[in-house]
Amino acid sequence: MKQTIVILYAVTACLLYFDYGNANDFPSLLVANASMAVIVDHEFLDTEYDHVLSKIKYLVDQIIRDDLRDGVGINVRYYSWTQIRFNKDFTIVMSVSNCKDTWQIFHEVQVETLLLIALTEANCPRLPSNEAIMIPLIKIGDELPQILLDIRSSQIVNWKSAIIVYDNTFDRDSLSKVVNSLSSLTQKSDATVMSISLFRIDENESNYRANVRKTLGSIASKNAEEKYFAIASKPHVIMEEAEKLGLTDSFSQWLFFLRKNTASKNGTLPIMKFIKEGGNIAIGINSTHTNTECLSGILCHFEQSFKILVEALSKTIKKEAAIYGQISDEEWEAIRLTKRERRDGMMKIIRDHFSHKQVCSNCIKWDFIATETWGASYIDSSPNKTLQISRAATWEPTNGVLENDSLFPHISHGFRGKTFSIATYHNPPWQIIQYGENGKVISTKGVVLQILDELSEKLNFTYLLIDPMRNKNSTVVEDYANYNDTDLIGSNIVPILLGAVAATVDENYSSIVNYTRPITIQTYSFLVSRPKELSRLYLFTAPFTIDTWVCLTLTVVIIGPILFGIHYMSPYNDYNNIIKKGGLYKIGNCFWYIYGALLQQGGMYLPSSDSGRLIVGTWWLGVLVVVTTYCGNLVAFLTFPKIENPIANLHQLLHTAHDVTWSIKSKTFFEYYIKNSENNKYKALNDGAMYTNNATGEIIQSVKMGKHIYIDWKTNLKFIMKNDYLETNRCELGIGEEEFVDEKIALILPLNSPYHKLFDRELYRLLQMGFIQKWISEYLPKKDKCWSTGKSQDIENHTVNLTDMQGCFLVLLTGTLIAVVIVVIEFLVARYGDTLKDKTITAFVK
Numbered sequence: 140m141k142q143t144i145v146i147l148y149a150v151t152a153c154l155l156y157f158d159y160g161n162a163n164d165f166p167s168l169l170v171a172n173a174s175m176a177v178i179v180d181h182e183f184l185d186t187e188y189d190h191v192l193s194k195i196k197y198l199v200d201q202i203i204r205d206d207l208r209d210g211v212g213i214n215v216r217y218y219s220w221t222q223i224r225f226n227k228d229f230t231i232v233m234s235v236s237n238c239k240d241t242w243q244i245f246h247e248v249q250v251e252t253l254l255l256i257a258l259t260e261a262n263c264p265r266l267p268s269n270e271a272i273m274i275p276l277i278k279i280g281d282e283l284p285q286i287l288l289d290i291r292s293s294q295i296v297n298w299k300s301a302i303i304v305y306d307n308t309f310d311r312d313s314l315s316k317v318v319n320s321l322s323s324l325t326q327k328s329d330a331t332v333m334s335i336s337l338f339r340i341d342e343n344e345s346n347y348r349a350n351v352r353k354t355l356g357s358i359a360s361k362n363a364e365e366k367y368f369a370i371a372s373k374p375h376v377i378m379e380e381a382e383k384l385g386l387t388d389s390f391s392q393w394l395f396f397l398r399k400n401t402a403s404k405n406g407t408l409p410i411m412k413f414i415k416e417g418g419n420i421a422i423g424i425n426s427t428h429t430n431t432e433c434l435s436g437i438l439c440h441f442e443q444s445f446k447i448l449v450e451a452l453s454k455t456i457k458k459e460a461a462i463y464g465q466i467s468d469e470e471w472e473a474i475r476l477t478k479r480e481r482r483d484g485m486m487k488i489i490r491d492h493f494s495h496k497q498v499c500s501n502c503i504k505w506d507f508i509a510t511e512t513w514g515a516s517y518i519d520s521s522p523n524k525t526l527q528i529s530r531a532a533t534w535e536p537t538n539g540v541l542e543n544d545s546l547f548p549h550i551s552h553g554f555r556g557k558t559f560s561i562a563t564y565h566n567p568p569w570q571i572i573q574y575g576e577n578g579k580v581i582s583t584k585g586v587v588l589q590i591l592d593e594l595s596e597k598l599n600f601t602y603l604l605i606d607p608m609r610n611k612n613s614t615v616v617e618d619y620a621n622y623n624d625t626d627l628i629g630s631n632i633v634p635i636l637l638g639a640v641a642a643t644v645d646e647n648y649s650s651i652v653n654y655t656r657p658i659t660i661q662t663y664s665f666l667v668s669r670p671k672e673l674s675r676l677y678l679f680t681a682p683f684t685i686d687t688w689v690c691l692t693l694t695v696v697i698i699g700p701i702l703f704g705i706h707y708m709s710p711y712n713d714y715n716n717i718i719k720k721g722g723l724y725k726i727g728n729c730f731w732y733i734y735g736a737l738l739q740q741g742g743m744y745l746p747s748s749d750s751g752r753l754i755v756g757t758w759w760l761g762v763l764v765v766v767t768t769y770c771g772n773l774v775a776f777l778t779f780p781k782i783e784n785p786i787a788n789l790h791q792l793l794h795t796a797h798d799v800t801w802s803i804k805s806k807t808f809f810e811y812y813i814k815n816s817e818n819n820k821y822k823a824l825n826d827g828a829m830y831t832n833n834a835t836g837e838i839i840q841s842v843k844m845g846k847h848i849y850i851d852w853k854t855n856l857k858f859i860m861k862n863d864y865l866e867t868n869r870c871e872l873g874i875g876e877e878e879f880v881d882e883k884i885a886l887i888l889p890l891n892s893p894y895h896k897l898f899d900r901e902l903y904r905l906l907q908m909g910f911i912q913k914w915i916s917e918y919l920p921k922k923d924k925c926w927s928t929g930k931s932q933d934i935e936n937h938t939v940n941l942t943d944m945q946g947c948f949l950v951l952l953t954g955t956l957i958a959v960v961i962v963v964i965e966f967l968v969a970r971y972g973d974t975l976k977d978k979t980i981t982a983f984v985k
């Protein structure tokens with residue numbers, strides 16, 4: 140048992156030792172010579188192989204002899220094939236091979252983190268610049284495919300699809316190489332593969348412009364891809380025509396390749412004249428200069444890079460030696476550079492050198508210019524200062540693309556933090572602006588200003604709110620009703636990017652301003668008095684309709700005599716020798732009996748004959764039904780108060796409500812709409828309407844009384860309702876059910892603004908995400924108890940109150956009054972009308 144533990148322990152220790160050894164067990168350059176593999180691919184060089192190899196050997200020997208100092212040595216091994224497994228003894232690999240094998244060598248080298256300098260054929264995707272150095276061997280004039288490959292793999296341009304516009308100056312061979320560069324899969328997976336469409340401009344000197352127009356026209360008519368490479372002899376013509384066709388809006392991106400630097404002495408290119416506000420135009424300029432001697436070729440590059448490599452190696456060793464001399468071995472082991480650190484250090488030295496000075500292919504160079512167009516003409520009032528140019532990147536065969544700034548700054552950074560004047564004015568709830576002394580804006584709120592904030596954040600600009608009206612007349616304007624939205628932008632000294640106002644989309648002004656996508660649609664409705672409960676005075680009559688009441692009365696009146704007749708005529712009386720006197724033998728008593736039975740009071744007499752009893756019996760039955768129905772209904776009417784019918788729509792207003800007048804807010808879209816409408820309904824509405832600037836107290840008062848109706852935006856009506864509720868704490872106003880005439884509300888843009896689509900897209904985004912809706916509802920009055928339509932209100936816990944009971948008191952009072960009147964009549968008759976005496980008195984007594 141003990142032995143096994145000891146063995147296990149020993150094994151673990153050994154493993155740990157080897158692990159540790161592996162991690163740091165690479166040759167220190169201080170004690171051993173660096174070993175380097177030089178791969179010269181026989182297959183790649185083919186017939187030149189022997190010549191090149193001997194030259195390379197010669198160069199290596201010479202440089203090692205001349206340049207290497209301080210007792211440092213390099214052991215060089217040569218290979219003529221590429222399938223090599225490098226062991227950890229190697230430090231450096233230099234290769235001359237084709238593209239595919241270069242990448243394979245790279246993968247091998249990665250395993251041991253060796254420094255790789257690869258010379259390879261042109262149009263090879265670059266090895267990752269932080270892992271290896273690759274030098275494609277490029278001939279002057281053939282650099283375009285490599286450039287496109289490089290800007291794609293370095294993600295300076297990462298389009299998914301693109302259109303190449305080219306003309307005859309671009310030959311078929313180069314074209315296919317370019318297309319291949321853009322659409323081939325590279326080893327590096329994060330470079331997007333572009334799908335490419337080609338559009339060729341027919342070469343015809345005399346008719347170049349027309350051909351450009353034709354070609355671009357066919358692009359514009361298709362679903363525009365919006366990403367363009369243009370490689371042509373007269374790019375300014377393409378630019379000019381594209382501008383005319385609207386292919387250079389704020390979404391599209393153009394990368395022009397100028398194969399000749401046609402800049403004039405003062406540095407302006409002909410194309411720049413046509414670059415307008417809002418475009419995303421980048422220009423690659425061929426800055427190759429051929430007046431000096433241009434060295435190139437494998438040997439030149441090999442010599443140059445090997446020289447620098449030796450220099451880098453010397454520097455690294457020197458640095459290490461300096462540190463090593465000062466510390467102990469143990470400490471050295473702890474702090475010495477890792478293999479990767481050493482490699483990266485050397486690579487940095489080599490790269491720095493390349494970026495400053497190159498001997499080979501040093502005349503090939505392309506500059507990439509980014510143009511900053513967005514917002515330029517809105518900042519400065521002078522219209523000729525629209526273009527700011529900055530060198531965004533350079534390309535050289537050895538270094539590839541060196542990026543300084545983004546090629547399309549506006550695509551990545553929007554307006555780049557510029558500050559614009561934005562016009563607005565106080566118009567709650569859309570724009571709520573508080574002005575302090577001197578007309579300074581203190582605080583801003585409101586739906587539109589929230590939208591503006593969101594836009595400014597998304598599109599990366601800041602803004603300065605200006606109130607053009609106020610500028611004209613520095614006194615504080617209170618009556619905003621007379622504001623003219625179009626004045627905001629139309630007649631201003633400062634060019635304004637955007638009018639942050641909620642404006643009605645009005646065709647009349649379409650020649651002065653453009654509108655954005657509508658942010659909301661407002662409808663009109665009308666303010667009515669809140670439907671009131673019907674008076675409860677006649678509640679007791681409510682259970683039956685009038686005809687029921689009439690029938691009932693008639694029945695009572697008719698049944699009395701019928702009962703009398705049958706009772707009187709019945710032979711039963713004679714048979715039993717009953718004296719027909721008093722009781723039901725009087726027609727009046729019959730009537731009162733029937734009436735009493737109806738009210739379930741019974742009577743003193745009952746017919747003794749079966750025929751008479753049948754009448755009474757069926758009457759009781761009828762009474763039972765009538766009374767039960769009445770009682771049941773009465774309870775229902777007590778519990779559910781009846782509400783009067785409010786005016787719910789325009790039709791009712793025009794046709795059924797005769798004693799109602801109406802007014803419409805003037806200077807609204809609605810006024811304009813109905814005045815020009817052919818619709819009979821609106822014509823009638825207009826004919827009877829009064830126009831008012833504001834819902835005055837008088838109007839509201841008459842609305843409350845149910846005599847008037849006020850028409851405005853539903854939103855505004857809600858505010859009126861809310862204010863009234865806050866003032867009176869009663870719900871006396873309501874809003875009609877019908878909504879009519881959609882009024883589009885949008886922000887204002889200057890005519891043909893290049894940012895129309897841009898703002899529209901952002902607004903669409905906000906609309907889709909429901910932000911605008913949410914903001915609007917935040918500024919609208921909150922729901923209160925007046926919002927319910929009132930129909931189902933107060934159902935629960937209705938206790939019968941005096942208003943419910945007033946009807947029965949009324950009946951009682953009426954009865955009493957009639958009784959008094961009749962008593963008086965009876966007195967009068969008793970005194971003066973002896974002749975009538977019998978009839979009158981007996982009719983009412985008994």
Ligand SMILES: *[C@@H]1O[C@H](CO)[C@@H](O)[C@H](O)[C@H]1NC(C)=O
Pocket residue numbers: 172203211212213214
């Ligand atoms: C190191 O290089 C030098 C000069 O290149 C050479 O003389 C020496 O033999 C080499 N040492 C080893 C161990 O290879």
Ligand SMILES: *[C@@H]1O[C@H](CO)[C@@H](O)[C@H](O)[C@H]1NC(C)=O
Pocket residue numbers: 279280281282283398399425426427428429
């Ligand atoms: C770049 O300019 C040089 C010198 O004017 C020219 O020789 C070369 O062909 C140009 N490159 C391309 C791709 O046109």
Ligand SMILES: *[C@@H]1O[C@H](CO)[C@@H](O)[C@H](O)[C@H]1NC(C)=O
Pocket residue numbers: 343344345346
């Ligand atoms: C170039 O255009 C002119 C005028 O349209 C035409 O007469 C001529 O034939 C064209 N040349 C070629 C090569 O297409």
Ligand SMILES: *[C@@H]1O[C@H](CO)[C@@H](O)[C@H](O)[C@H]1NC(C)=O
Pocket residue numbers: 403404405406407
């Ligand atoms: C630069 O020179 C060209 C012609 O050489 C001229 O048309 C252009 O106006 C000049 N631009 C400036 C800014 O001077």
Ligand SMILES: *[C@@H]1O[C@H](CO)[C@@H](O)[C@H](O)[C@H]1NC(C)=O
Pocket residue numbers: 521522523524
């Ligand atoms: C702009 O144009 C005006 C005349 O049109 C000229 O006087 C002014 O110098 C130009 N400004 C710049 C910056 O070029």
Ligand SMILES: *[C@@H]1O[C@H](CO)[C@@H](O)[C@H](O)[C@H]1NC(C)=O
Pocket residue numbers: 529530531543544
């Ligand atoms: C790099 O970009 C900055 C601004 O983005 C510019 O000022 C500078 O001149 C550019 N550098 C080169 C070498 O073009």
Ligand SMILES: *[C@@H]1O[C@H](CO)[C@@H](O)[C@H](O)[C@H]1NC(C)=O
Pocket residue numbers: 551552553554555556599
């Ligand atoms: C806004 O523009 C500035 C200036 O170019 C830039 O530094 C910043 O990163 C941009 N912000 C965003 C969110 O793009």
Ligand SMILES: *[C@@H]1O[C@H](CO)[C@@H](O)[C@H](O)[C@H]1NC(C)=O
Pocket residue numbers: 611612613614
């Ligand atoms: C500016 O305001 C003053 C005072 O209210 C008024 O008399 C004047 O007419 C206004 N001017 C304009 C151009 O509106």
Ligand SMILES: *[C@@H]1O[C@H](CO)[C@@H](O)[C@H](O)[C@H]1NC(C)=O
Pocket residue numbers: 621622623625626651
């Ligand atoms: C409103 O705009 C119209 C059209 O431009 C203009 O004629 C009118 O004077 C403006 N009204 C006011 C009150 O500014």
Ligand SMILES: *[C@@H]1O[C@H](CO)[C@@H](O)[C@H](O)[C@H]1NC(C)=O
Pocket residue numbers: 645647808811
């Ligand atoms: C629009 O123009 C028409 C015809 O010129 C005019 O009748 C109407 O009043 C105008 N509408 C507005 C809102 O100014």
Ligand SMILES: *[C@@H]1O[C@H](CO)[C@@H](O)[C@H](O)[C@H]1NC(C)=O
Pocket residue numbers: 649650652653654890891895
């Ligand atoms: C802007 O207004 C002009 C003039 O009415 C019109 O021709 C143009 O189509 C409008 N632009 C947009 C994007 O609606």
